[in-house]
Amino acid sequence: MSFLLACPNCGPRDVNEFHCQGEVTIRPKASPSRRELSEYLYFRRNVAGVQREWWYHRMGCEAWFLAERDTRTNEVLSTELPE
Amino acid sequence: MRLDPRPGERIDRSEPIRFTFEGKLVEGFAGDTIGSALYAGGRRVFSRSFKYHRPRGLLCCSGACPNCMMEVDGVPNVRVCVAPAHEGAVVKAQNVRGSLERDLMAATDKFGGPFTPVGFYYRTMIRPRAAWPLFEKFLRSAAGLGTIDKHARRTGRYDVEHRHADVLVIGGGSAGLEAARAAAASGEHVVVVDENAPRGDAPGGLELLAPATALGIYEGGLVPVAAGRILYKVRAKRIVVATGALEQPVIFPGNDLVGIVLPEAVRRLVHDFSIRPGEKAVVLAADDDALAIADDLRDAGTQVLEVVDLRNGPHRISASGTKGRLNGVGVEGVRYNCDLVVASGGRQPAYSLLAQAGATVAYDEGRGVFVPRDLPANVEAVGSVTGEGTGSIAPAKTLLGDKTFVCLCEDVTEKDVKRAIAEGFDSIELAKRYTTVTMGPCQGRLCHLASVRMYARETKQGEDAIGTTTARPPWSPVELGLLAGRPHEPGKRTSIHHRHKEAGATMMWTGSWRRPHSYGDPAAEARAVHESAGLIDVSTLGKLVVRGPEAAVFLERIYPNRFADLKPGRIRYAVLGTDGGRIMDDGTVARIDDETFYVTTTSTGAEGVIEWFEWWNAIWKLDLSIVDVTGAVAAVNLAGPQARELLGPLTDVDLAPDAFKYLDAKQGKVAGVPTLLLRIGFVGELGYELHFPSPHGETVWDALAATGATPFGLEPQRILRLEKMHVLIGQDTDSESNALEASMPWIVKFEKDEFVGKWALEHVQERGMRDRLVGFEMQNGSVPPEGGAVVRDGRLAGRVTSARFSEQLGRAIGLAWVPEELAVEDADITLRVSAGLERAKVRLRPFFDPEGERLRS
Numbered sequence: 001m002s003f004l005l006a007c008p009n010c011g012p013r014d015v016n017e018f019h020c021q022g023e024v025t026i027r028p029k030a031s032p033s034r035r036e037l038s039e040y041l042y043f044r045r046n047v048a049g050v051q052r053e054w055w056y057h058r059m060g061c062e063a064w065f066l067a068e069r070d071t072r073t074n075e076v077l078s079t080e081l082p083e
Numbered sequence: 084m085r086l087d088p089r090p091g092e093r094i095d096r097s098e099p100i101r102f103t104f105e106g107k108l109v110e111g112f113a114g115d116t117i118g119s120a121l122y123a124g125g126r127r128v129f130s131r132s133f134k135y136h137r138p139r140g141l142l143c144c145s146g147a148c149p150n151c152m153m154e155v156d157g158v159p160n161v162r163v164c165v166a167p168a169h170e171g172a173v174v175k176a177q178n179v180r181g182s183l184e185r186d187l188m189a190a191t192d193k194f195g196g197p198f199t200p201v202g203f204y205y206r207t208m209i210r211p212r213a214a215w216p217l218f219e220k221f222l223r224s225a226a227g228l229g230t231i232d233k234h235a236r237r238t239g240r241y242d243v244e245h246r247h248a249d250v251l252v253i254g255g256g257s258a259g260l261e262a263a264r265a266a267a268a269s270g271e272h273v274v275v276v277d278e279n280a281p282r283g284d285a286p287g288g289l290e291l292l293a294p295a296t297a298l299g300i301y302e303g304g305l306v307p308v309a310a311g312r313i314l315y316k317v318r319a320k321r322i323v324v325a326t327g328a329l330e331q332p333v334i335f336p337g338n339d340l341v342g343i344v345l346p347e348a349v350r351r352l353v354h355d356f357s358i359r360p361g362e363k364a365v366v367l368a369a370d371d372d373a374l375a376i377a378d379d380l381r382d383a384g385t386q387v388l389e390v391v392d393l394r395n396g397p398h399r400i401s402a403s404g405t406k407g408r409l410n411g412v413g414v415e416g417v418r419y420n421c422d423l424v425v426a427s428g429g430r431q432p433a434y435s436l437l438a439q440a441g442a443t444v445a446y447d448e449g450r451g452v453f454v455p456r457d458l459p460a461n462v463e464a465v466g467s468v469t470g471e472g473t474g475s476i477a478p479a480k481t482l483l484g485d486k487t488f489v490c491l492c493e494d495v496t497e498k499d500v501k502r503a504i505a506e507g508f509d510s511i512e513l514a515k516r517y518t519t520v521t522m523g524p525c526q527g528r529l530c531h532l533a534s535v536r537m538y539a540r541e542t543k544q545g546e547d548a549i550g551t552t553t554a555r556p557p558w559s560p561v562e563l564g565l566l567a568g569r570p571h572e573p574g575k576r577t578s579i580h581h582r583h584k585e586a587g588a589t590m591m592w593t594g595s596w597r598r599p600h601s602y603g604d605p606a607a608e609a610r611a612v613h614e615s616a617g618l619i620d621v622s623t624l625g626k627l628v629v630r631g632p633e634a635a636v637f638l639e640r641i642y643p644n645r646f647a648d649l650k651p652g653r654i655r656y657a658v659l660g661t662d663g664g665r666i667m668d669d670g671t672v673a674r675i676d677d678e679t680f681y682v683t684t685t686s687t688g689a690e691g692v693i694e695w696f697e698w699w700n701a702i703w704k705l706d707l708s709i710v711d712v713t714g715a716v717a718a719v720n721l722a723g724p725q726a727r728e729l730l731g732p733l734t735d736v737d738l739a740p741d742a743f744k745y746l747d748a749k750q751g752k753v754a755g756v757p758t759l760l761l762r763i764g765f766v767g768e769l770g771y772e773l774h775f776p777s778p779h780g781e782t783v784w785d786a787l788a789a790t791g792a793t794p795f796g797l798e799p800q801r802i803l804r805l806e807k808m809h810v811l812i813g814q815d816t817d818s819e820s821n822a823l824e825a826s827m828p829w830i831v832k833f834e835k836d837e838f839v840g841k842w843a844l845e846h847v848q849e850r851g852m853r854d855r856l857v858g859f860e861m862q863n864g865s866v867p868p869e870g871g872a873v874v875r876d877g878r879l880a881g882r883v884t885s886a887r888f889s890e891q892l893g894r895a896i897g898l899a900w901v902p903e904e905l906a907v908e909d910a911d912i913t914l915r916v917s918a919g920l921e922r923a924k925v926r927l928r929p930f931f932d933p934e935g936e937r938l939r940s
């Protein structure tokens with residue numbers, strides 16, 4: 001991987017400065033059933049296409065942000081701080 | 084051999100350069116390459132081939148082939164034809180036993196044929212199995228390129244530099260420079276990369292990287308450029324590829340003999356280095372440029388016996404030689420006695436970088452070459468790499484015979500290719516892997532087109548149907564040191580580091596930290612902690628300040644145990660878990676005031692914990708801030724029965740047992756330095772962990788050492804904590820361990836409404852424990868290996884995670900994961916120790932001071 005990613009604080013930087021936490025998941029609200037829990041923990045949509053994911057600017061401002069990335073081309077369509 | 088001075092030559096005759104080749108003196112001039120100086124001195128054999136150890140000489144003289152690789156100053160595989168000669172260089176031949184002229188391994192050429200056929204890696208010598216190690220040893224030393232000196236120390240630094248530009252031009256030939264100048268004229272910042280050493284200054288307005296090689300075009304338009312000991316990572320808005328075209332060898336029997344060269348070799352030898360390449364020559368060429376080489380030869384005083392235009396139909400060609408050196412060539416039945424054949428089958432666009440960038444590569448029927456098409460956005464091609472002015476001839480059937488080499492790097496002959504096809508390797512991608520054509524140092528520059536051609540002919544298909552193999556970086560060989568570069572994450576030292584060195588500590592790595600393993604005698608250091616007092620540098624602990632109105636809520640939610648009810652001035656042990664219930668780190672949490680918590684983590688977990696905290700709060704958005712003070716704060720632990728007496732005179736804090744209790748946190752001064760004192764006991768004795776600004780590291784350390792406390796390292800600490808059954812995260816736990824099974828159920832407060840990992844731990848509780856982390860005591864004193872097996876009924880039932888001999892207890896002790904049924908005090912377990920099995924008893928309570936009286940004293 002050698003694409004650039006625009007950190008909402010620092011601007012475009014080499015992808016190696018970041019840590020990707022994977023696609024955004026939804027944490028169950030109340031006590032989940034076993035199935036719901038394992039789906040939350042272990043199942044990912046793993047799309048071939050645009051995906052929303054968490055990124056952390058490890059070697060920079062240490063902020064977490066959300067990015068929309070096309071997993072087929074690594075094109076980053078947008079980045080934003082959570083809300 | 085050297086001609087009289089000529090206009091435009093690269094050498095400076097006023098500046099002689101002397102170096103050695105195989106211990107013998109070689110003389111050249113400034114501006115010479117090692118190869119040109121050797122050639123001027125009469126050397127013709129430069130290497131022995133990969134498999135058959137056939138003599139090989141300069142072929143391209145431009146760094147594109149495998150023929151001139153030597154060891155220079157200990158670095159193997161240097162292409163001496165382009166490596167500048169320098170004073171005192173030590174040059175050696177490689178891949179030979181004996182000398183280049185008399186290589187003992189050359190027997191493989193005569194007799195090795197049946198043993199080293201195509202694909203021999205995959206099928207010869209694999210039986211009998213037991214003999215393989217022997218065969219392997221032989222093969223490894225017989226086949227191959229240079230050797231690496233395994234004992235060589237680092238000889239210099241490599242670095243990475245980042246470059247940003249509007250335009251990157253790869254290739255400094257006429258087309259490349261023209262594009263560069265045009266871009267510069269319109270005000271763009273232009274970087275030009277060229278393989279050859281620059282002549283004079285770079286043209287105005289351009290940044291020139293030369294001699295340098297673009298290794299590839301990666302995703303996102305990243306172009307790594309190797310330039311000596313610097314790897315430039317260039318990012319440009321626009322990339323212009325002007326890599327030109329590559330002269331292709333002509334394929335005929337005997338085409339690898341020393342004395343058969345490409346036209347470019349003649350151009351460079353004559354014009355750059357003023358050397359007469361040979362005495363009598365024959366020119367075989369397929370384009371006007373190459374045919375014109377005859378004039379250069381005559382100019383240099385070489386007698387040109389014949390010029391053959393290969394475009395005029397197929398010719399029967401074959402070369403002959405003695406001891407690997409050319410002595411004549413036959414063309415259409417006419418023999419010419421000569422020492423030089425300049426042979427060029429045309430020029431093939433050097434499209435590899437474009438293909439890597441995403442261009443498609445198509446066969447151009449008219450020109451007989453592969454050309455790049457459909458360039459991706461922001462990538463352009465100019466000059467002959469587009470196919471402009473290139474062309475190549477197909478080898479005719481009649482040309483071929485024995486010792487006809489398709490691939491010089493890997494010694495693959497026409498016969499080998501035919502055999503591979505007969506064996507069913509009929510796709511070019513498979514054939515590449517089986518025959519290894521194109522996989523050698525030239526990366527297909529001189530053999531790709533020829534092998535595709537041969538495939539097309541043998542399988543009776545068009546070249547377009549055969550297609551090309553995938554182009555992958557690196558396009559040129561690159562030193563591993565350059566790829567490794569300088570480490571990005573530097574080693575870390577605590578502010579007390581030099582004191583440890585002065586005290587003679589043996590240092591070890593823990594994560595990126597350097598820490599004392601011990602100061603020479605781990606057992607004595609552990610004894611000092613039990614009997615008097617010890618001192619250990621724990622500055623490497625991760626340290627965070629979590630502060631804000633909702634700091635307590637945050638910790639309450641992120642940890643399985645309680646923190647909302649923690650009183651200011653008190654400390655609690657903390658285990659951090661994931662939503663999967665897995666343990667990720669541990670440490671302590673001290674409440675400083677209502678809104679401020681001081682959190683410590685393991686030495687290697689600090690960065691991960693900060694990231695984890697920040698992530699959860701990016702979701703929860705609680706009102707608090709998280710500050711990493713790991714580097715800003717140093718810490719030492721003073722522990723032992725005398726700790727109170729020794730620390731007393733140095734501090735204004737009241738250390739009386741009632742005033743400063745176990746798990747209290749107090750602020751005050753130690754040796755005049757503002758300090759946070761934490762009374763905790765990782766090593767099992769009365770102890771104070773002192774946290775203070777790291778610039779005062781040596782001051783505080785010296786003051787404590789002066790009291791007579793014994794410095795102790797990590798190894799004695801590991802013995803001491805094991806006596807207390809204190810778990811080391813990552814050593815005794817792994818990514819599957821949860822707090823319940825790691826025997827810390829008291830840490831998990833299920834009555835809390837919510838915390839990270841609650842649901843998964845509830846599930847563990849419901850299904851019941853499967854394995855448990857327990858202590859064990861060896862029956863006979865032998866120490867089992869860490870990672871060793873717990874055996875039940877002859878089968879693997881668990882594993883040992885820590886084991887040490889404790890002098891204090893006079894026994895070998897440890898921690899191990901065992902099946903739940905065995906997690907009972909006094910249960911018998913069997914452990915594998917070296918070859919045999921040894922018995923041990925399960926222990927559930929700390930081996931040393933089980934009631935914790937000494938901690939609380």
Ligand code: FES
Binds near residue numbers: 118149
């Ligand atoms: S002769 Fe040096 S690389 Fe070809």
